[in-house]
Amino acid sequence: LAKTTQPISMDSYEGQEVNITCSHNNIATNDYITWYQQFPSQGPRFIIQGYKTKVTNEVASLFIPADRKSSTLSLPRVSLSDTAVYYCLVGESQGGKLIFGQGTELSVKP
Amino acid sequence: AAGVIQSPRHLIKEKRETATLKCYPIPRHDTVYWYQQGPGQDPQFLISFYEKMQSDKGSIPDRFSAQQFSDYHSELNMSSLELGDSALYFCASSGMDRGRTNYGYTFGSGTRLTVV
Numbered sequence: 251l252a253k254t255t256q257p258i259s260m261d262s263y264e265g266q267e268v269n270i271t272c273s274h275n276n277i278a279t280n281d282y283i284t285w286y287q288q289f290p291s292q293g294p295r296f297i298i299q300g301y302k303t304k305v306t307n308e309v310a311s312l313f314i315p316a317d318r319k320s321s322t323l324s325l326p327r328v329s330l331s332d333t334a335v336y337y338c339l340v341g342e343s344q345g346g347k348l349i350f351g352q353g354t355e356l357s358v359k360p
Numbered sequence: 361a362a363g364v365i366q367s368p369r370h371l372i373k374e375k376r377e378t379a380t381l382k383c384y385p386i387p388r389h390d391t392v393y394w395y396q397q398g399p400g401q402d403p404q405f406l407i408s409f410y411e412k413m414q415s416d417k418g419s420i421p422d423r424f425s426a427q428q429f430s431d432y433h434s435e436l437n438m439s440s441l442e443l444g445d446s447a448l449y450f451c452a453s454s455g456m457d458r459g460r461t462n463y464g465y466t467f468g469s470g471t472r473l474t475v476v
Contacts, residue, residue, distance in 0.1 A: 284462060293364075293450045293467030294403065337402070347393060347416050348452075348465075350402040 254338045259355040268325045270354050272338030275319050283314060283321045286337045288353070294337060298323070325356075333358045362386050364453050364468035372474045373441050381436040381471045385453030386464065391415065392434040394426060395450040397470075403450060409434055441475045448472050 255273040262268045274283065282301050286294040298305055300312040300321070311324040325332060337353040365384040373379050385392050394406040405418035409428035420426075423441075428434045432453075438445060449472075454465040 288403075291448065291470070291472065293452070293470050295467065296462055296465060299462050347405040347408055347418060348395075348403070349405065352402060 254340055254351045256336075256338050256352065256354045258352060259357065261357050261359065262328055263359050264329055265327050268328050268332075268356060268358075270323045270325075270336055270338075270356070271320060272323070273320050274338070274340045277318050277340050280342055281340045282342065283312065283318075284339045284341070284348075285310070285312065285323045286339065286348075286350075288335045288337065294350075297336075328356075328358045330358050330360060332356065364451055364466050366449075366451050366468035366471050368471060369469065370472050370474075372476060374476055375441055375443060377441050377475075379438045379441060379473060381438070381449050381451075381473070383434045383436070383451030383453075383468060385432050385434070385451075386455070386466055389453035389455040389464065389466075390432060391454045392428055392432070393452040393454075394420075394434070394436050395452065395467075397448040397450065398444075399447070406436070438473075443475050446473060446475045 282299055284299040285297040287297050288294040298310045298312045300314050302314050305312045313322040335353040335355050337350050339348050367382045391410045393408040395403040396406055397403045406420040407426050408416045412428045423439050426436045448470045450467050450470045452467040454463040
């Protein structure tokens with residue numbers, strides 16, 4: 251499974267757009283990129299998944315360049331409740347074990 | 361919508377005791393995964409089951425065992441508990457629904473095990 255690298259922490263203010271970039275230089279052809287959000291003492295929650303270009307859903311956007319060696323999770327207009335740890339994972343889309351690397355601890359301030 | 365149900369939510373055990381954690385997957389999900397998350401750490405994959413057969417194994421201690429039953433629920437059995445086993449234990453489930461993003465991979469709220 252491809253190794254991922256993310257910033258350890260990020261700070262933001264309410265109403266701002268937050269972009270978290272993940273590096274995955276060894277991503278395989280069949281791999282998808284998936285982002286999870288985790289609040290303290292809760293299970294990780296699926297945010298978004300993509301293979302290439304751009305994916306958007308009701309909570310986030312995922313930007314993937316042509317070489318797929320990195321990806322950027324974009325959270326529009328964050329609120330205090332978006333304070334959480336965000337994990338970038340790379341692997342086949344049909345599930346299987348998830349290998350969590352060090353996530354990004356996002357802190358949103360008023 | 362139905363979610364992944366884990367029980368108990370909290371469990372306190374003494375060293376060398378045994379513990380059993382239960383996981384009830386989302387209806388029609390056929391795969392169950394177990395993860396362990398120690399304090400301040402990232403979730404670590406332990407073991408998974410597909411159609412009641414072990415499908416993958418991670419860093420699960422020999423003192424731990426798990427199985428998936430005919431109704432697809434799963435149990436994680438932990439024996440000779442050690443202080444270092446204190447952690448959050450998450451179960452997740454997924455199904456081979458190709459119409460759903462990420463095959464509906466969903467985590468439960470976890471069981472917090474404290475070994476004293």
